[in-house]
Each structure stands twice: as C-alpha cells, then as structure tokens.
Amino acid sequence: MADIIHLLPDNIANQIAAGEVIQRPASAVKELLENAVDAGADDIRLIVNDAGKALVQVIDNGRGMSETDARMAFERHATSKIQKIEDLFHIRTMGFRGEALASIAAVAQVELKTKRKEDNAGVLLEIENSAVVKHEPVAFEGGTSLSMKNLFFNVPARRNFLKSNASELRHIIDEFIRVAMAFPEIFFSLTSNGQQVFHLEKGSLKQRIVQILGNNYSSKLVAVQEKTDYMNITGFVGKPETAKKTRGDQYFFVNSRFIKSAYLNHAVMNAFSELISKDSYPMYALFIDLDPGHVDINVHPTKQEIKFEDEKIIYAFVQAAVKHALAQFSITPTLDF
The missing domain is CATH 3.30.565.10 (Histidine kinase-like ATPase, C-terminal domain)
Known part of the structure; x- marks a missing residue:
C-alpha cells in the first residue's frame, strides 16, 4: 500500500x-x-x-x-x-x-x-x-x-x-x-x-488622544504616571464625567502593543468604583512598560492576548496608579467632618 x-x-x-x-x-x-x-x-x-x-x-x-x-x-x-x-x-x-x-x-x-x-x-x-x-x-x-x-x-x-x-x-x-x-x-x-x-499630525500622547477621540476630552484628561523598578505606567484617564454607557474608549498598551485584558480593565474600574455608576465605563489610554522577559506575547497570532509573569502585581499597580492620579486632581471623594 x-x-x-x-x-x-x-x-x-x-x-x-x-x-x-x-x-x-x-x-x-x-x-x-x-x-x-x-x-x-x-x-x-x-x-x-x-x-x-x-x-x-x-x-x-x-x-x-x-x-x-x-x-x-x-x-x-x-x-x-x-x-x-x-x-x-x-x-x-x-x-x-x-x-x-x-x-x-x-x-x-x-x-x-x-x-x-x-x-x-x-x-x-x-x-x-x-x-x-x-x-x-x-x-x-x-x-x-x-x-x-x-x-x-x-x-x-x-x-x-x-x-x-x-x-x-x-x-x-x-x-x-x-x-x-x-x-x-x-x-x-x-x-x-x-x-x-x-x-x-505628530505630537504628544495627549494631543493624539484628543485628535482621535475628540476635542471634548481636551480639558478632561487626568495624567497617570508611576515609575518603579519593576514597571512604569503612563497615560491618561478621563475625568469621571466623561464616562460613557458603552465600553468604547478604553486602551491598554504593554510595551507599546495594544492588548485586551478583562483583568486589568477590572483594576481600572475598581479605581473608579466610587466615582461613577456601575453601568458606566471610564475612558483610559494606559501604557505599561516592563521588561519583555516578564511577559509572554506569543500566546495568539494577533498578539492581543498576553500572559504576565505576575498578574497580581500588575493589577495592584494599575489600580493604585489610577487611584493616585484621580486623588491628585482632587477627584476622589473626601470625607467631610
């Protein structure tokens, strides 16, 4: 045969x-x-x-x-x-x-x-x-x-x-x-x-966000910037009043690569939890920069799903960075006595 x-x-x-x-x-x-x-x-x-x-x-x-x-x-x-x-x-x-x-x-x-x-x-x-x-x-x-x-x-x-x-x-x-x-x-x-x-046109990240998402964001962006030895996070989140009923304007980047991560999205939602209603979604464009050795991008041909060496650290860091940014702009609620 x-x-x-x-x-x-x-x-x-x-x-x-x-x-x-x-x-x-x-x-x-x-x-x-x-x-x-x-x-x-x-x-x-x-x-x-x-x-x-x-x-x-x-x-x-x-x-x-x-x-x-x-x-x-x-x-x-x-x-x-x-x-x-x-x-x-x-x-x-x-x-x-x-x-x-x-x-x-x-x-x-x-x-x-x-x-x-x-x-x-x-x-x-x-x-x-x-x-x-x-x-x-x-x-x-x-x-x-x-x-x-x-x-x-x-x-x-x-x-x-x-x-x-x-x-x-x-x-x-x-x-x-x-x-x-x-x-x-x-x-x-x-x-x-x-x-x-x-x-x-070429410009800053803030200018690019406004060029893409619209002029209504120009005075409503809060800068996020935290740096540590393990990773850096930079970018912008929208002020709570810009939150929408749809998920549209949400962007995560790891080493300049767009990724989808329900887990990290949850971290941002948590940071906003006391500021917006449950059915609203905040705008964000956040850039995580870390050693490529701590992340595996070869999970799927589109490279939009990735695996982190330590997801919990990233989650905590993203949540803290966004909370810190919102607090600095006196957006997070304060207790009045």
Missing part, C-alpha cells in the same frame, strides 16, 4: 496559516501598520477601498528593503525581528512571527514597492497565490508601499463570511486607532474610498 502522508505545498500551507492570521481586512491593516512602525517610519498612510475588500494599501517612509529581503519577506516564518529562541523573551518590535506577509500573499493579490535610501532603484514585486508573477526594478522615492487587492479572491467561502462594508470599516478604524494611539510621534492618515477619515 502506498504511503499516504506528504508535505503540503507551500501555497496550501500558507492559506491554512492565513486562516488564523488574516481573518478580515482589518487583520491585514494591523500587520501592515505594525511592519511600517518596525521599519522606523515617521509617516504612515493607510488607504482602503471597499472597506479593505478591494484594496488595503500602506505607504511608509521607513528604511525600505533590499531586493533579496523583499523576496524573503513573503516566505513563511521569515522575519528580521528575531534570530534565536532567547529573542522571544526580549521582543521590543511589533512583529516577530514572520507569518503576516506570507499569509496575505496566500489570500490576496499583493503589490510591493520598496527602496532603501542607499539604493539607486527600488524593487517591484507582484504576488498571487503565493507565487511571484512580476519582479522588476521600479522608480520609487524610498520606504515601502504594500497593496493588498481583492482579499480572499481565491477563497470565495471566506469572502462570503465578511460582514457589511460599514462593519468591516469599523474594524479597520479600530486597528488603525490602536496603532496610531501607541505612536503619537508618527504621522498617520487613513483614507477610505478617496475620503480622508483621519489626519493625525
């Missing part, structure tokens, strides 16, 4: 991996924006058409790639971010798994233009179904432009599962805000179907 176990062809393996990494246009937006940040860009522009189903394009002025690197970037598990297993515990970059571009190229038509400052000409690559269909020199200013067209063109079942354009665009805006909030020193813009949605 013939042997029946065999290695999957690359394009099929990539499509399977893509199912985990690229679930909707917003997943690709997150990966491409993070690559641009990692490339050292200080000007990043996101262009989407048809809520990302027809086009997601990210243009940056980062360091660009050599011709060889541009080809390698689309191989699975190809990354510039880590080289040995120990690097996993000292990650300071946004990306490190080396899966995103291979996954995108497996489920969309990709066009990459890139050029390093020291090169005379840039490189143009066109990739479909994980195969390079065009590879030639191109005139390009410097940095990288990556376009992802016709997402899931070769996986119709996945395309049918995408939601309405309004819903998919909302997800894209969410991912855009999460990256833009973390890097106020970088210019970001978002254009959808030719209309500019965001134009975020």
